[in-house]
Amino acid sequence: MFRTARFAFTMARRSITRRKFRSALTILGIIIGISAVVSLMTLGIGMRSQVESTLNEMLGAGIIINSGTYGIDIPEHVQSYISQVPGVNKSIPIVMSMVYISNKPYTVVGIDPVQASEVYQVTLEDGRGLRQGDDDAVVLDSTIASNLGVKVNDTVTFSTQAGGVGKTFKVIGIIRPMAGFGQFVSIGCFITLDAAQDFFNTHDRVSSILIRLDDPNQGEQVEAILKQMFPDASILSQEEIMSNINQVMSTIDGVLLGLASISLMVGALGIMNTIMMSVHERRREIGMLKAVGGERWHVLIIFLSEALLISLIGGVFGCIFGLGGVYLIQWFVKTLGLNIIVPLLISPQILALGLIAALAVGSIAGFYPSWKAANVRPVEALRYE
């Protein structure tokens, strides 16, 4: 068995190298399919990890109590009740809403400067961070700053609607942008909680309360208690948000994979065609192999290994080109000027999956022609002319 397989692979190798052009075209078919699978899956995983880290930075908390999108109507003192719930480590009230700066919308977060570092991990690039009493100061991320063309010590004007009259803030610090989905959704604009409440005219009220847990695994229990305490509030745990996002991502993954598998199927047809031709050309050889005592499975293995070898080569190059394809997509996104950073995660699982997919396609596509070869009647194959 092993000996036959080794012999079959010797023959497959020579058969492929003898018909170089035909083999190359067939292998190319598989390369296209596998590289599509690998690049789209790498992209999918990259996007997923991007979304996850963004959410971590944006939410910064295990549980978030919301007053609805951009509404600011949770009484601030609620926070003191929440702090007493067992399992809650810290509860931080914030105001998160939308402001217009130079007629463009941005998400602004008002937060107690002392507590900010508990939920948001930021890195300063220039200037300094917010301090207690910095009520006319703003910290921007570098993307927004460069969009607005401002530097430290410059001023920006906030208004609640486009073209409205607003309040002027002084830029005191510039931070590195946090992960996000473009400038409209990411958070890159911080003022103090007092300044925000003052600006939006919502004294003693906040838009959300971020809750940090003692133990991240206690999320469900704490959430249940909070839901009992505030039946009307919108309480989201990070896990819930994640699972919602994951569902969306899985749908996207499925669509991408579906597209990739179409090209893989075309590659499979190529293999089937090549092996069919090989079987047709080598009919006499099959007859001889049977005459010297070869059984069906001997012949089957010989032709199947040709299909497997083609798909293996296609799989290896497909993985390499697939990763190259991810770089290409990154470059493409960058030249389009989109502020989306797609991280490139080379995952060994995806590469293994690419190879397994290639071999599966090869064996499935190669089986029918190999089976035909295995069932060639030697007497007919050997009859000359």
Add this chain to the structure above:
Amino acid sequence: MSNVVELRDVVKTYDLGDNIKVDALRGINLTIKRGEFVSIMGPSGCGKTTLLNIIGGLDSPTDGQVIIDGIDITHMSEGELARIRREKIGFIFQTFNLVPLLTALENVQIPMIFAGRFSNSEIKERAIELLRLVGLEHRLHHRPTQMSGGEQQRVAIARALANEPSIILADEPTGNVDRETGWKIIRLIKGLNETLGQTCIMVTHDPTIAQISERIIYMLDGQIIPEPPKLTINPSSSMLADERRQMLLAELKWLEASIKGLEVRKNRLNQESYAQVKLGYEKQLERLKKVVQEEYEKRRSK
């Protein structure tokens, strides 16, 4: 157990569909002794190759019984027949049928790889030894395309001997090589038959090559005919007129079929052997005409 091949009333009918049936073999009874060298002769389409395929377990008879080396293979399954082929039979073909992708050494190894009887190192050693036996020790790593027809056929002979078969079946082994090479190959097969004691059954069109065998079996229209209608009939013998006429008719039919077969094969033969065989047939025909003429005159004078 001295009979290595025993065929009893073997019939082979090919069903070509649309109710068209071709009787390739019509009741063959044949026994071949161990170590015998037998030639099968007959015009094209007389069933020689079908007979060889049935002896070799490549084809099953429609009716009758086939016993090879004491084993009844008549009703064997495909897999069992494959085992019989690898263990008992060595095939040599007119067109050599080597795998073009493989070297001489690798081609000889194929039957041993399938059989799984020898270890890897034994297989290689044995293949080298067999190629030495056929005088090709300097061609071990050559591909078929790098070898002459004669050399290719010698590789095929080495391959046929790989699993030490009881029977060597050769279907026109000299059909694709020139006459001189053909003789070398025949002498090689004959020599191996004598030294290794394997039974050889050879199909050939060439009457001179057939002479090397101990026994010649003549076939016509799917049957074995007792004696070739040879021109040894003495017109003046005391044969009955009727009997003589039948003999002459059979002889004429044989010659006609042979000549037809020769014309069919014309392109596959080289000019020299074609001319030689054709000349032989023409001489036979001439003599046959003479015999008929004499017969005719004898009757008229009566």
